[in-house]
Amino acid sequence: MLGRVNHIALVVPNLAEAAAKYRSVLGAAVTAPDALPEHGVSVVFVTLENTKVELLEPLGSDSPIAAFLAKNPAGGMHHICYEVEDIIAARDSLVAAGGRVLGDGQPKIGAHGKPVLFLHPKDFFGTLIELEQV
Numbered sequence: 001m002l003g004r005v006n007h008i009a010l011v012v013p014n015l016a017e018a019a020a021k022y023r024s025v026l027g028a029a030v031t032a033p034d035a036l037p038e039h040g041v042s043v044v045f046v047t048l049e050n051t052k053v054e055l056l057e058p059l060g061s062d063s064p065i066a067a068f069l070a071k072n073p074a075g076g077m078h079h080i081c082y083e084v085e086d087i088i089a090a091r092d093s094l095v096a097a098g099g100r101v102l103g104d105g106q107p108k109i110g111a112h113g114k115p116v117l118f119l120h121p122k123d124f125f126g127t128l129i130e131l132e133q134v
């Protein structure tokens with residue numbers, strides 16, 4: 001079912017500082033910040049040869065990552081995104097196996113314009129998983 005790792009997402013308390021550190025200390029290529037109000041985040045992408053890392057900072061008062069940052073004030077790994085070919089087939093087989101999909105179970109259009117779903121972290125060893133159809 002799983003294809004490549006599409007991205008790994010880290011929540012950070014200060015996006016400009018995190019971007020600068022990835023650039024200067026780790027020598028990584030980092031994109032310009034992008035505000036995504038419909039997702040409640042500001043984001044930069046650390047572009048790597050084989051995948052990308054998203055650095056996320058809360059945007060707005062009801063950001064979906066605000067609670068995570070309150071619990072993890074220094075930041076932390078938020079989710080890992082795996083690619084799937086058919087997100088409906090992936091969802092149906094996960095649900096049949098007892099897995100829980102967050103929200104109403106319908107794929108939403110994610111930050112990259114592709115359909116995504118999130119799987120309950122308690123079903124996957126404490127890690128929030130995002131599935132993205134490619």
Ligand code: CO
Binds near residue numbers: 007079081130
């Ligand atoms: Co993501």
